[in-house]
Amino acid sequence: MSFEGADGSGKSTQAELLHAALAAEGRDVVLTREPGGTELGEAVRTLVLNGPTMGVWAEATLFAASRAEHVEEVIRPALDRGADVVCDRYVDSSLAYQGIARGLGIDAVLQLNLAVTGGLLPDVTFLLLIDPGVATGRHVDPDRLEREGTALQAKVDAAYRELAGRFGERIVSVDAARPPDEIAREVRERLRDRS
Ligand code: TYD
Numbered sequence: 001m002s003f004e005g006a007d008g009s010g011k012s013t014q015a016e017l018l019h020a021a022l023a024a025e026g027r028d029v030v031l032t033r034e035p036g037g038t039e040l041g042e043a044v045r046t047l048v049l050n051g052p053t054m055g056v057w058a059e060a061t062l063f064a065a066s067r068a069e070h071v072e073e074v075i076r077p078a079l080d081r082g083a084d085v086v087c088d089r090y091v092d093s094s095l096a097y098q099g100i101a102r103g104l105g106i107d108a109v110l111q112l113n114l115a116v117t118g119g120l121l122p123d124v125t126f127l128l129l130i131d132p133g134v135a136t137g138r139h140v141d142p143d144r145l146e147r148e149g150t151a152l153q154a155k156v157d158a159a160y161r162e163l164a165g166r167f168g169e170r171i172v173s174v175d176a177a178r179p180p181d182e183i184a185r186e187v188r189e190r191l192r193d194r195s
Pocket of ligand 1: 008034035049089091093094
């Protein structure tokens with residue numbers, strides 16, 4: 001299963017809480033995150049987030065390279081031994097950020113990612129939705145970067161909502177503007193409903 005959402009949606013907290021809840025029930029569960037989760041992933045994270053400017057395809061393929069390694073080294077081995085995997089960001093991050101917000105197209109980015117992961121998609125994806133204006137609306141006089149940030153966040157939010165419409169079987173949308181424990185309870189219940 002994976003958690004998705006814009007930056008600041010609280011998805012990392014929810015991934016941790018679900019991991020803890022499943023572990024407390026005695027399940028073998030692995031918590032991991034993207035970009036990251038492997039040495040290559042961490043290197044890609046540094047390169048993409050702090051490195052030289054690059055084109056969108058370079059960005060998409062670097063995230064895909066990190067994902068390929070992540071699946072091979074961490075996720076597949078865990079699934080093969082029967083563990084549950086909770087992943088903080090996965091394919092939908094690439095679909096939302098590179099595919100929709102940055103314009104490469106959902107289908108092209110999905111194809112790339114299906115190829116590099118051997119077609120591995122989550123059984124269920126929890127999408128944490130929060131009004132992008134809530135986090136950034138407090139800046140009375142936003143500077144250029146803040147405005148750009150807000151515009152990108154709004155695009156990413158719209159992108160995720162589009163994905164939720166397209167992959168309605170897999171993606172479960174959750175209202176993230178609530179206390180973390182309340183959200184965690186809903187996530188656990190929704191997961192139970194599906195199994
Ligand atoms: P990170 O610091 O992990 O942010 P967060 O805590 O919000 O997860 O940085 C990840 C950034 O990389 C985030 O802005 C989303 C972006 N990203 C993509 O654009 N495509 C991807 O495939 C992935 C995994 C992340």
